[in-house]
Amino acid sequence: GLALSLVAGPAEQRRLDAIEAFLGQPLIRGPALPEARDLRALTPPNRTLLLLAGRRDKLRKGDVLGALVKDGGFPPEAIGRIDVLETTCAVAVSRAHAHAVLKFTQAARIKKARVKAHLLG
Structure with a gap:
């Protein structure tokens, strides 16, 4: 087999x-990678919107998606994975729409209730 160490x-x-000491021989070294000066390529495309409501509040994925797309007017492509947990809900939102979605969510109602929201990351 082949073993690689980065x-x-x-x-x-x-x-x-x-x-090298364990093997008792020098290792073959590949070329060093250039220094990364621009780390924008490592920035994730989405941010996480945390809603402080969940299954305990009878919240479903469709409720969140409907509120954001139908009521908020955001494109469906801007909304990613939606995880509804017991007391919270995490929504992946594209970075371009993250702050607008946060503002909308803080002002709007989901299932006839105001929901506190925070952007993570």
Whole structure:
């Protein structure tokens, strides 16, 4: 088989030295990756909207999606996965629409009740 070890910079050099000492021979080293100056590529495309209502409040995924798409007028593509938990609900929202969805959710009603909302991340 083939075993690979990724070493992330000088902080992990001791780990690489320990592997070489254990094997008793020098390791084959590949080229180092260029430094990442622009980390925007690592930014996730969605943010999480946390609603402080859940199954205990008889909230369903369709209620949340309907409120955001029908009442809020947001495109369905802007809404991602919806997880309804016991007392909370997590909704993946595209970064472009995150703040608008938060403002709408704080002012609107879902199932005839005001729901507190927060953006995570």
